[in-house]
Amino acid sequence: MLRTGEEYRESIRDGRKVYVNGEQVRDVTTHPMFKPIVDRRAHIYDMAHQESTQAVMTYTDEASGELNAIGNRLPRTQEDWWDKRRAVDAVQRESGGVVTRVGDETIGEMWSLFDGQDVLNEVDPRFSDNIRRHIEHSISADTFHISANTDPKGDRSKAPQDQDPDMLLHVVKETDNGIVVRGAKYETAAAYANQAFTKPTIANWGNSELSEYAVGFIADLGSPGLQFISRTGFAGRASAADYPLSNSVDEVESLVIFDNVEIPWENVLFYRHTKAASFIRSTLHRYSAFPFVQRTQHLADLMIGAALWNVKQTGLEKQQAVQEKLAQLACYRENINAHLTASIALAEPSPGGLLMPNQSLLYTGRVTALSQLPAMMHIARELCGGQICITPDAGAFSHPDTKEWMEKYYNVNENWIADDRRKLLAFARDLLNSDYAGHRLTFQLFAQSPPFAQLGAIYRNFDFDGPLDLVRKAADLSENVLGGQVLGTGNRAAQDGKVAVK
Template identity: 40%
Template sequence: MNIQRDLKAIVPDETRMRSGEQYLDSICDGRNIFIHGKKYDSALRNPELNKTANLRAQIYDALKDPGRVKKGAIFDAEAGAWVSRLHTPPLRKEDWYDKLEILEDVFLDVRHLPSRVGDETIPAVWSMMDGLPFIRDRNPSFANNIERHMQNILWNDPYHVSGNADPKGNRSSNPEDREADLLLRVVKETDAGLIVRGAKYETGAAYANQAFVKPTVANWGGQELSPYAVGFLWNRFNDANVKIVCRDAYSRHDAADRPLSARADEVESMVIFDDALVPWEDVFFYNDTKLANFVRGSLHRYSMFMFMTRLYALGKLYAGVAFLNCDQNSGTKIPQVREKLAELISYKEMAHAFIVGAIETGSVSPAGYWMPNQPMMYSGRYLLCENLHKIIHITRELCGGQPPLTAGHETFFMEEVRDISRKYYSLSDGWDHERRHKLISLTNDLLNSEYSNYRLNFYMFAHSPPFAQKNAIFNSHDFASCSQLARVLADI
């Protein structure tokens, strides 16, 4: 793929980047969506899913507009068109810095911190590109499928998500020993493709274009072959044999009281495949536990970067909210408050340090990509997730007990209450009762809402549970230099 990195003005006739309207049209396809006790044939017909789909549409439009996102597009000479820079694999260090800058611009443009909008799931395909020689040796047709879908992502700009987690059942047993349809499996091979049955949890399935579906099983019990060892690209969410069962959305609030979550909630769904056909051209691996383990082991090689950019942005937001809450009443002059704010700043800077350090000490991957330093990325991911709850609690402490005790905007601004609100909440000309209520609303959404609790749980498990993250740190680290230092000092 011949990517030209000189930035020019985007010419509409020479772009393969979607508009928001094109994306929204693409998901009106007659799906079986279940949410809030009702069935819908389109995410746009449900008010909460519609919010999130429209947020993704805003991102599509923002990436196409250099006035909104400066580096959102890059020219692909092979395609003869502009493509999304978030979708292009990183061929040099600067590409990672560009992606970080793009995401920061996007967050500001859409006034939200979305976690699952495609850029963080497409890197799993880059990881498979690194493994193409191994995959081709196992099955050449699977390697060809991966290459073709890599090009499809770049040239057709789909909203791409991931299907990893599943209803686990008894984790101590092999997949074959669990209830038959609990984990996704192949039940039949046909000339047209594989017939699959089972369930997967996917964020965004109700409003995405495609998903990379794969197993989470880490221990196959020494098996070489297994119908559960299957990975594929799923792009037919409107299949009659597929049901999308969504969790309740946390966005059913007024934006005046919940400025983040009311705008959009990235809803997870349990996607049930009931004898659904996966065409052979969409299969990435099948009936090969070694190949499944290989893909699983390298899955987060690049997506960790996108994951950590969100934690970096969250660190900024918590520090900013805490600072404003303290500064409005001159609390920032108090040494003990500054000490707590310093902890929030340190978390944010730790995130930035891991990101920059991993880029600068990275290396060229087998596919020719610039791969961030893996032990550093794994360590950063774990430490940021491990300390997130502490950062949230420090922010709560700094913001005080008034936000969760304050009335919602409908009550706060009632005619009979407005003067009371003005009297007890106005601090200065710069911080009158109206501005303070806006800050309190954001503070509550970040710290005291359903959405805030969900987000903490999400970051704990989104990239695998803590024990698996620590195992990844161990497996990726070369202990040679550590051991050498210990041996020299011990004289052994």
């Protein structure tokens, strides 16, 4: 059943060992670096109960008649995807910034497991029931579910067995109750989440069919033996008046130490078989890339809004050079929107009977969104002007000795008074120019795989048969160029047919 925000807070008061800034955190729900984002996640839970947002955040389960969170619902129709998109939009609007790791974007990795049950059964049929049960549990229990992928790795020129074996998380022994694992994972939100789908990083298995590093499981983040060593948060470093995003939507990453943690057999999803691990890695973002790219669209909206308000306050919005830069931001935003919309409109049946966003359009949309983001941020900086890096802090606007001068030089007209202008410049600075902004930009390299892996996903999912067949016919090439293989219809032909029918 749907949890409330307070029920979520209580669920993470479980005695877990969290460390930040060289101190142990006694309660992540009240610590100044964690409290703001914990409150944001709690508010998302409360949105499912509020009259104004309940309809967009929930659906009624046909079997039980209970309300459940729309983000956790298995996607079977296009309308399911439109519902999920509307829910994410509502969350982003309510947050006032961009929240990236709040659960709905990582549950999709479990759906990839659901799709891969046949493949996993071929190598080890023991764990299919675990996969289905955990998906059902995520829906019914409304847990805060995250993802654990990246290990410290160590010296990548060496196999993990040739160095400290804990550089990649691995199984050290089996027990009657389950498996015992050692190692570490970097995880966003781990210190204040309930569970994590923990799986291998991109690894060089060589010719090994079996490996103690090829393991995937659900980790209860309140388990004995776990420690969370968190990076310093941005919240509390400076005033919220000067850094509104840093103090409200900063999501803290942790190095999660697995110090001989026992994972019950019912929580193990695959184990030892490198084929299974490689398969999971190749399909991991089949669903989860969608909400991540959607969040980048919301970031584009924030950049457009901040830039446009900045030029409007000083009367520059009618200049052609300014309009051209605003149009570039609009093109970027609409490119993301078009890929998301088209990936739903041309959605594809998945191997497990679900409906997945069109994979070629989704992955090309992801590369479009993330590869162009640094340039778009710089355009937004240009439009905001140099004052975002030189404006004094909020204290200067209120101190009796300086208030008069700040009002004199920051009042533009009767519509743009000094305090509003200060708020806008502070927001733009935190969005585009602060430590938090730099962190968010670099985070793209961690959050959804590095660029080479994103391009690899496009290569595997783009329908090359269409262009090959087009040029073969246009150039009048012989059938011999096919090397004895017959071209299939490919996804492109099927998609073109759907568009023609519509």
